[in-house]
Amino acid sequence: MPSFHPPRRLLLGPGPSDVPQRILDALARPTIGHLDPAFVGMMDELKELLRYAFQTANTLTIPVSAPGSAGMETCFVNLIEPGDTVIVCRNGVFGGRMRENVLRVGATPVMVEDDFGQPVDPDKVEAALRANPGAKAVAFVHAETSTGAASDAATLCRLAREHGALSIVDAVTSLGGTELDVDGWGIDAIYSGSQKCLSAPPGLSPLSFSARATGTLKARKSPVQSWFLDLSLVMGYWDGSGGRSYHHTAPVNMAYALHESLTMLKEEGLTAAWARHRANHERLRDGLQALGLELLVDERHRLPQLNAVVVPEGVDEAGVRRTLLDTHSIEIGAGLGPLAGKIWRIGLMGASSRPEAVDRVLEALAQALGRRA
Numbered sequence: 001m002p003s004f005h006p007p008r009r010l011l012l013g014p015g016p017s018d019v020p021q022r023i024l025d026a027l028a029r030p031t032i033g034h035l036d037p038a039f040v041g042m043m044d045e046l047k048e049l050l051r052y053a054f055q056t057a058n059t060l061t062i063p064v065s066a067p068g069s070a071g072m073e074t075c076f077v078n079l080i081e082p083g084d085t086v087i088v089c090r091n092g093v094f095g096g097r098m099r100e101n102v103l104r105v106g107a108t109p110v111m112v113e114d115d116f117g118q119p120v121d122p123d124k125v126e127a128a129l130r131a132n133p134g135a136k137a138v139a140f141v142h143a144e145t146s147t148g149a150a151s152d153a154a155t156l157c158r159l160a161r162e163h164g165a166l167s168i169v170d171a172v173t174s175l176g177g178t179e180l181d182v183d184g185w186g187i188d189a190i191y192s193g194s195q196k197c198l199s200a201p202p203g204l205s206p207l208s209f210s211a212r213a214t215g216t217l218k219a220r221k222s223p224v225q226s227w228f229l230d231l232s233l234v235m236g237y238w239d240g241s242g243g244r245s246y247h248h249t250a251p252v253n254m255a256y257a258l259h260e261s262l263t264m265l266k267e268e269g270l271t272a273a274w275a276r277h278r279a280n281h282e283r284l285r286d287g288l289q290a291l292g293l294e295l296l297v298d299e300r301h302r303l304p305q306l307n308a309v310v311v312p313e314g315v316d317e318a319g320v321r322r323t324l325l326d327t328h329s330i331e332i333g334a335g336l337g338p339l340a341g342k343i344w345r346i347g348l349m350g351a352s353s354r355p356e357a358v359d360r361v362l363e364a365l366a367q368a369l370g371r372r373a
């Protein structure tokens with residue numbers, strides 16, 4: 001069996017995004033022991049870089065050793081106990097996964113539903129909080145990758161806090177791509193992914209808990225149902241104060257890659273990264289418009305890093321994606337759930353958010369559709 005050599009793609013789907021050579025180089029550095037003092041020093045830097053990206057001073061800020069879905073699960077298993085009530089906002093596929101997590105923890109989800117493509121409606125959330133006075137948390141997705149809609153995280157977290165509930169925020173696609181201010185918005189528990197706007201390979205899930213969330217974890221009546229994701233155990237490894245103890249072997253080389261990607265984000269600056277994502281989105285929007293293509297989400301709620309394009313009547317949705325991949329080596333995403341077959345998802349995340357990438361996908365779409373801009 002020969003070694004595996006993947007094709008070179010332009011990754012413009014819902015993640016992973018293009019990984020810059022500088023990050024791939026970091027990944028290829030020598031593996032060292034996960035308790036080696038040199039690695040432990042790097043872990044401290046990694047936590048500091050994550051605090052910058054999240055804009056937080058939270059002590060409990062780490063990358064979970066698994067992809068974004070594990071970050072989601074970490075929040076629910078640590079903060080929610082059997083019998084709790086959780087207000088879960090569903091305006092796309094990932095809100096549905098939050099509901100699954102709540103059920104599996106043995107808690108009761110109270111659903112706040114909005115149409116796919118719409119943001120979460122804060123009025124509905126407020127009504128749900130009033131109707132469920134003891135609710136433990138409000139859970140929602142900041143950037144719905146399945147639809148391309150952004151929700152107002154600052155308002156939703158303020159409402160949760162006013163009603164004595166924690167906020168659990170999915171920032172898998174927002175971190176590094178659009179404004180996110182964990183401390184300023186009073187977010188209690190947040191998780192992300194390495195492979196979206198951070199442009200590292202998939203496999204790590206940045207996570208941060210506020211003092212309030214950490215207090216909730218400490219005050220639990222029952223043990224966390226997952227041994228691997230139990231943060232009270234994981235922190236014995238990530239928090240150096242009492243000397244580090246073995247919990248699991250961190251994915252050492254992936255930690256190098258995330259460290260490099262966060263260093264690049266810091267070099268660019270958060271606000272510059274957000275502005276770049278917006279500018280390239282606008283370039284794409286204008287090009288799509290010239291091709292006669294429409295975006296699903298209303299301008300006010302559009303995510304610059306995830307563009308849901310309405311498939312025109314009579315066009316073979318899967319056929320166009322296939323042509324882009326086979327002829328142009330460009331990956332774009334399909335619709336999920338009720339939007340399957342109805343939209344394409346063009347991600348402009350992290351290193352994939354650049355003008356040449358926009359121009360390449362517009363040119364490829366024009367050819368595949370037989371249209372001229």
Ligand SMILES: *Cc1c(COP(=O)(O)O)cnc(C)c1O
Pocket residue numbers: 015067068069070072094141143144145146170172173193202203
């Ligand atoms: C990608 C994504 C996830 C899941 O992350 P994985 O790394 O695929 O496990 C969760 N939520 C949102 C909003 C996402 O875009």
